[in-house]
Amino acid sequence: MTVSTVDYETLFEALSSGLNLVTGNSRLARVLASQYSQWRIGRADRQWESPAILSWDSWLGTLWETAGLRGAENTTRAVPGSQQLLSLWESVLRDDPRARQLLRPESMAGWLRDTRQLAVDWRLDLNHPCWFGDDNENHTAFIQWNRAFDALCRRQHWIAPEDRTAILSRAVLDGDFPLPARTGLLGFDEFNPAQLELIDALGQAGRPVTKLAIKPAESSARLWKSYGVKDELQQMARWVRYWFEQEPGARIAVVVPDLQTRRQEVERHLAEILTPGNTRGKARPWNLSMGTPLLRVPMIESAFDLLRLLRRRIDIQDIGRVLRTPWIRGAASERNSRALLEKCLRDHYPRQLKLTEVRYRAGEIRQHDLEHRDLPPDQWQARPWNSPDMVTLLNQLLRFEQKNRGKRAPSAWAEAFGRLLSKLGWPLNDETGSELSEQEQSEAWQAFQAWQDALRELAALDATVPVLDRQPAISQLRQICRERIFQPRTPPANIQVLGLYEVSGLRFDHLWVLGLHNDNWPATAQPNPFIPGRLQHKARLPKSSPQRELEVALGITRRLLETATDCVFSYPGQIEGEPALPSPLLNEGVSVVESIEGWKGESWQSTVSAAQPPVTGPLLMPGPLEHGTARGGSSILKHQALCPFRAFASNRLAADGLETPVDGISPMLHGSLVHRVLENFWKETLNQQDLLALDDEQLAARIRKHVDAVIDGERSFNDRPEFRRVEGRRLVRLASACLVLEKERDPFEVIGFEQEILQEIEGQEIRLIIDRIDRLPDGGEVIIDYKTGKVDPKKWFGDRPEDPQLPLYSISADQLPSAVAFAVIRDEECLYRGVVTREGIFPGLPQKRGAHAAAISEAGLQMPLTVANWRQVLHRLMADFLSGEAAIDPKNGRKTCDTSYCKLQPVCRIGELEASDRMRDGEAAR
Template identity: 35%
Template sequence: MLKLPIPLICEDDVFAVLGAGALLLTINNRLARELQHRYDRVQQVKGLTVWETPQILPWSVWLQRCYDYQTLTLTETDNSSPALLSPLQEQSLWERVIYDSPYSGALLQVPATVRTAQEAWRLWHAWRLPLAGQSLFLTEDTQAFLEWAQVFEDYCRVDHWLDNARLPDAVGGMLESGQIPLPGTVILAGFDEYTPQQQELLAVLERQGVLLQVFANQGGSQQTRRVALADTIEEITVAARWARHRLEHSPGEKIGVIVPELEFLRVQVARIFDDILHPEAVLPGRGRIERAYNLSLAQPLADNPLVHTALLILELSKGELSMVEMGAFLRSPFVGAAEQEFSHRALLDAYLRKTREERVSLERLWKAAITAREEDANHRCPALGERLQQFKVEVDSLPARQPPSGWAQSFTCWLQLLGWPGERPLDSEEYQAVSAWHKSIQSFSSLDRVVPSLKKNVAIGKFRHLLVETLFQPENPIVPVQVMGVLEAAGEQFDAAWMLGLHDGIWPTAPRPNPLLPIELQRHYRLPHASAERELAYTRVVTERLLASAPVVIVSHPRREGDRDLRPSPLIAELASVLPERLQLASVESYVNEIQQTGRMETLVDAQGPPLEAGAQVGGGTGLLKAQAACPFRAFAEYRLGAKGLEEPSVGLESLDQGILIHVALQYLWEKLQNQHTLLSCSAEELHGLIAEAAKQAIATQTAVRPRIFTERFTAIEQERLEQLLLEWLERDKQRPPFAVLHQERSQPLNLGGLSLDTRADRIDQLESGERVIVDYKTGRSNPRHWFGERPEEPQLPLYCIAHEAPLAAVLFAQVRRGEMKYLGVTKEEGSMPEVAVFTRVAGGLDSWEELLARWFQVLHALAVEVVEGYAAVAPRDANSCDYCALPGLCRIKELGGGAAKNKKERDRND
């Protein structure tokens, strides 16, 4: 076995022996790059302009190079070494084994089981677990794993394959037999512990006469302090301010910020460090900026925007995308001709959303891109349409099944047809993402060895999974502030370091033994994450290493998380504490304030838009005054500027759609019935037939607009629902005093304060007295009190009343709602409509019906005058007025603070 401990070697001596041909093995890629950079810097200080590249390799890369060297140097007849499986090939083989096993039907998540099985296989070999003869400890899960492992091993033996878990053993055998040339010295860097498998391989190197040494960072921590802060956000903020202060006063320093849960805090860390170190990053048109900090945590390649667009193209080959995905595809700069059609494609996105359907087909996208009405041609995208047509032809011509390499060629062809990755020049990160994509394509092609053929959807799913599993960390210039996780910090050395988030809930971490291996064996052999004692011992080693990573180290922990009190980790509790105000932190001013302080600002409250020109028409009907009453700016933005929020997709029917169905069905019914007498005269069978036809007609109108929603089953359910609603409502209409339906959806022009409006009441009934009743259908809960006040919430019915010249007996909401069928409103005289109050009970202070109409005329006339005069203050009637407004980004009411209330007071004074 390996002789422990291994002798230490300092940095200066390391770089000297590297120049003499020594091999430096690191725990990860990041440390290898860092040590390469430090070596190069030393050579530059010596005045050298050229030097031989040293052998600095991550452990895993070195193993693969050793194996590749042996297989490449021997002739085909002499080389009996098995083929090394790539990580993707290995994963696919495990998937094949588990899917084909009798246990697969009982598994909820096969991909997650595959990852767990691969980890168990790796741990088994790395820690030399004696699983044979352990029948007392074998659970059902372990038994299943052992069966999978046997099948996996059989596949490898029959097909002459080697997996990465057994690669160190194979390399050890090659080293033992002298098949691989060895350096005189091997230096290890960044390893906190060595597995038994690694120790055996290092022992082989020792027996071959190789000198083993461990890289030791020079010096230790001279100043270590602990600080308690309110929460994690304050920790990140204070750490960023501390880093900025050090940058300002010691520009050449290398600063480390170590975050144990960086994968969960990445978004918050990036936002706060941008706010403090690069506030100018929020300015429009800045593009990608060179930052003074680098986030070392790699993200899935699938999350990269450029790769995400490529995946959307692959998904589009299935024939459809979700509305959200379709919008991302249309707005992406990585599709051909995006620069020349970007505004038209944004309008095409808005056009496709109008149906509010959850998914959009490729056929509909193509037709919408190439055709449009003469008056609405802004969403036409001919360049995109042409590419989509070629894309459709290519996709339709493919066979049902292909080997992975065939699908890889198809994927590449589809991207080329749609112009990926776009015409504009790529920046460095985007170029690296394209390179990573091509490597992934090559890796996917190599699956031919273990996966004979795949269907299209399965191939796309497997390739997507590959991109999710592939971590992407673009190479950036060396910057002074390095933000990294605990594993990435292995072997690093800084001038100053901040470790945050070290509370007792996460440090040390909770044990999580592998469920496929016997727990007793994992604890006995002290496998990673096997027990609390094991985690404590390992975390103590990591903590000591991190505390020695810089002359100045600050350790912080949050006091609270939500409503939970937190304590410092016991591993840092004994460190000397310091109050936050004693730290040297940069004074950071809000960027908004900095901009304002650089110039002389003049504040102008502009609540006035241009008045309407004489004879000008504003569309929108009664909705215009409703919006004006709710918020003048909203009315101006929507009806004068044409600003509209994007429609959001919905599953099933929203309340608006259900209201349209009821309107259409009731309109059809009363066109047939005409009056209450006919309704009362219908037999039950006749009425049911009429109701069924009305529901069918209403559904047909909506099916034409939203065909994907109205499947056969959904149509049957909606037909039944509508029939029940209509039958229940007509029973309510039977109880009214006699009436006839005089008009439905009749247009009635109205000129109010110089504003021309088109009013259209749902229904106008005529009573036996000759007086009329205005009816407006509602499927939600309604309240007639919304008709009153200086800025009525529901001004439609008052508008219908003042536009109607004939005498009125009542104005009503018809609330068509299951279990709550009723008429709501006001009547001219007591008792003229059952259960409907006379107007004097609702509108206080009014003595006559004529006075009520006059009051409505006065209020609505004032609103119309506001529209004509261009009054457009951001002054919502109340807090509820903003709840359903789609334009908060345009009015920026949250930035105004009390400004909206101030505008409202000024408006009230003017009124």
């Protein structure tokens, strides 16, 4: 193989005269094809044949096809596609007892596929004794799995992709098919033994191959140290814009060693400097070489979100993504109702729910009035979350789920999935298309074409996987989309963002290489765990040793220095607070500089930073509330005390965060069930005397009866017998413990349960529901509120009581209460906490211990004064709320926000306010 250095003009002349050019990667082939077209246009050519430029893998495929058409030996066997190859390895693992315990056999299949390719390409001796030593069982396991794989391929007439090179080399020497007269190789840092074998065979067959290298640029290289990672990215973006404006036609490249992981942050900094005011969907002036897995494309993710609904139970997060996706029918017209539907589901259902429950809520019609009386059909009203198009979509999913069960061929599943998604209006429909820009429509169409290719690849699994169930078919499709890289075609751009290994064969005017610190370059060795280390070192396999990586890094560094006339290498001075040093490979041929040229304009961040601090003036409150328009009952006063802004946002604007449903039974449902059991018990038992008249067996039977009745009435337990059993036992245990306490009280009679009261405060009507009211022998009344969580009566007191519920009940009662208390019913404890006018009303009250026990006891002894103080405080809080008092003023700062689970912090931005206050305090101190 001869070596020749050429410039682009000479290379394009050779291509126009029939040179067959093979490149080291697909990107280089695409770039050279585009540059060749521009060269032709510059010569005023009107038409020309497409140049023969192929990547190595594509060229190998072309040779294989030609050899097969000519009947070359062993070329009639089929070559499996990527997913077919993985499925063959998965089949091998399924048949091996040692591999059945693997959690992710598809991941192991990928390792074995890559290991075999390494072993074949680098001509490792698979019979060497070191494979069978006792030091590492992975080596022996691979050999055995590989033999099983070879046997499976022979039985099913497959030929692994990596085995083609050896067969083609023999076919070339045998003269079995015609070969190109001239072949050039460009963009290869090294060749593995299999490639050299084929290249040597071509030479022996009279078709010599030339390794081409683009003439090196006369480079001026600089090394610059940034303060940190963010500073490095910002300066890089400014440097790019500087040369983009100074030399509009210049070819500019940014090389990022770990581009796959840093793609988003690199793009973000380029966008902030190059296109700060860019509207959605406009073409960008740069191009990224590395695409993203098709599975991560939002449109494709939405397809899998839809397919994920084909399960018996569905996670609320999956439902939420489907309700919010713009890629299905009705997404625009039902945007608001679907958002309300998600809130409804989060408020009323556990984390796991059935599709029929979603359908019921999506089509819900209000057929009863506020008193739960039936309304005539002409007065029925759709709920705010009623979404007819979503109901249609869910019906189609349910029908598909019912009709498509059992095992089918992969091709049948591919057709079924495609047909289902089309019925759902995915991905492009009239609504979607109208909301996309031209560029977005182009990228969406390309993603859809890639999806169609993925479905075809799933269908091709018929050859290796005869039949499979629906969920495994979806998993196979996910794997295909995870492996398939999607890179939408975009207009040509002079700014290129590349990985380290993609620069070979390209030339630029300006080049910036990011992140070359001592921990990053040379790269860390990553030996293959399935190949003996001795063989890896002897064959010098990629990533096999630090010495191997050092040599590779030296070669790439030299090539980078030859890639552009102006080269900048940079590294961050510190990473995550730790100091960093430059790569030792940059000690020669690179001059250290303190600064780098860059665009001097203002970014939006610098504009904000340099702006005058805001002048704080009198806060304009929202204005008084018209009576009757607030929502929330006692929560108005609670929120006003916790933080006036929260009351304004939540109770006046009806703004709040979404609930996060829990697995199993929510705390709210736990409390509701306890309430209902005790309510039913006391409706039958009536007073303490009747309770004491029951013996243990009668009491247990009565508790069990009411627990069963409540459980039977709870729809969420209908098809969850395990939850039903566990919750039934818990309710019996809690009710029994609570009634033990009730026996220790002074005599009482239950006179009210779930009693509704309408109370007016400052003209605002509040609807209250008191859990329970007892009457004592002296005629006094006791207000009880059941709690299944932690409580603290001290939160009832002060100018801003954090829990004003029972004080509100107290001022609303017809007579001064003898006691107000929480009945705390928890697995950890059952007790009373509250304010009493005397001992004996509740066991354990008044409290004798605790930081605030004395003050709470005194409040009970002074009950008339206590209630009067509560009335004054609650009226003042309501007056503040009605007047529009909405200051962002949580009672105890961020602690109040966290402990009260406030979800409005992104709205009030209290974190930014506190940061501003700290900055102002610091300036005052200076």
